[in-house]
Amino acid sequence: TDRYAVFGNPIGHSKSPAIHRGFAAQFGDDISYEAIEPSLDGFRASLERFIAEGGRGINITAPFKTDAFDAADLRLEGAELTGASNCLKFEDGSIVAENFDGIGLLRDIEVNLGQTVVGKNVLFLGAGGATRGAALPILRAGAAQVVVANRTLTKAQAIARDFAAEGTVLAAGFDELTSGHDIILNATSTGLFGTRPEVSDDVFDGAALAYELVYGKGLTGFLQQAQDVGVPTLADGVGMLVEQAAEAYAWWRGKRPETAALIEKMTVPLT
Ligand code: ATR
Structure with a gap:
């Protein structure tokens, strides 16, 4: 099982776990995806623990996107240009940051x-x-x-x-x-x-x-x-949320999930 998570505070209402589990189901991938809520000054410690436990990558939501950027060893262009990261990948002992928003x-x-x-x-x-x-x-x-x-x-x-x-x-x-x-x-x-x-x-x-x-x-x-x-x-922003998640999934796992059905299912009528 490959472990992933979303880090945020608060994180209770995050839809990321459901989205990523849905993506994994499309491919029959064996992953786990958790919601983790570090204390406001505890991002780095939680991140280090997750990596030590074998985590493969995380998404980041408010208020930790700059902390994620700061924690990275390598920053790809989307992160570099925005000074923030909503996605980290852990590979070969280093932390790589991107921003797919x-x-x-x-x-x-x-x-x-x-x-x-x-x-x-x-x-x-x-x-x-x-x-x-x-x-x-x-x-x-x-x-x-x-x-x-x-x-x-x-x-x-x-x-x-x-x-x-x-x-x-x-x-x-x-x-x-x-x-x-x-x-x-x-x-x-x-x-x-x-x-x-x-x-x-x-x-x-x-x-x-x-x-x-x-x-x-x-x-x-x-x-x-x-x-x-x-x-x-x-x-x-529901479509933006699902699309950035699909970009993250593709970056982590090398294949891009279908998004249209999921977006339709998650869309709340604007009335
Ligand atoms: P985020 O990461 O979600 O963009 P942020 O960096 O705190 O959060 O930025 C919040 C944005 O919402 C800012 O542009 C803020 O305007 P200020 O820079 O003037 O603070 C804007 N904002 C928040 N409340 C607002 C309000 N009542 N009316 C207009 N803009 C507001």
């Missing part, structure tokens, strides 16, 4: 939702770890421009500066935003708290897709606003 989001938009980012104006609301992880694959896939808008402008400016070599990245405050965005992503944590980013309705004018990175919260304030304004396609 951005590629998971991109695949969800392009493959599952059938929209392209090529030539599109993409707006991220929020400038925390979620935006940092997600913006780069979208830029690289050919977005015309990415606008990062945040309540705290300096954090948006930092992302714009850090990613400037990859394409056109602009920073803005919420109150400076106007219309003209094709894809609008809520990467703030408001979806978890029942609030929404304070942007005006005009910002959604003409948008084709409104995407809430949080999953399982139904119609969040952000999605509600997008729906009220008439954005034709609404999505939450």
Whole structure:
């Protein structure tokens, strides 16, 4: 049995164990996948224990993605460019870090939702770890421009500066935003708290897709606003979650699971 786990705090409601067990069942793979909740200062100790016990790899969720990055001996590009890791692999005595959040989001938009980012104006609301992880694959896939808008402008400016070599990245405050965005992503944590980013309705004018990175919260304030304004396609982060998991599974085990049926099963109607 090959051992894997997801590390987070809190971890109680994580869907990762069910997702990965479902993937293993597709292939008849003999794996175990646990949910582990280190104390807030205990990530490194838990990680070392899991490796010593023969663990093969882990996923990482909040608040440990930077700890995972710091713990790595080797960082692949997605981790290096974001300064965070949502996936570690243990091989030949070393810890290798990657970050599949951005590629998971991109695949969800392009493959599952059938929209392209090529030539599109993409707006991220929020400038925390979620935006940092997600913006780069979208830029690289050919977005015309990415606008990062945040309540705290300096954090948006930092992302714009850090990613400037990859394409056109602009920073803005919420109150400076106007219309003209094709894809609008809520990467703030408001979806978890029942609030929404304070942007005006005009910002959604003409948008084709409104995407809430949080999953399982139904119609969040952000999605509600997008729906009220008439954005034709609404999505939450369930597809991103499953797609990043599939990328992790493929990296660990060399074969990529099917995702469509699982996403359909996990999707909660946005009403
Ligand atoms: P994550 O890793 O999930 O991105 P984070 O790094 O703590 O978490 O970032 C949270 C993001 O949500 C930030 O962009 C934060 O805005 P600030 O940088 O101004 O703090 C944003 N956020 C949290 N609550 C918000 C609210 N009520 N309205 C708007 N943005 C909010």
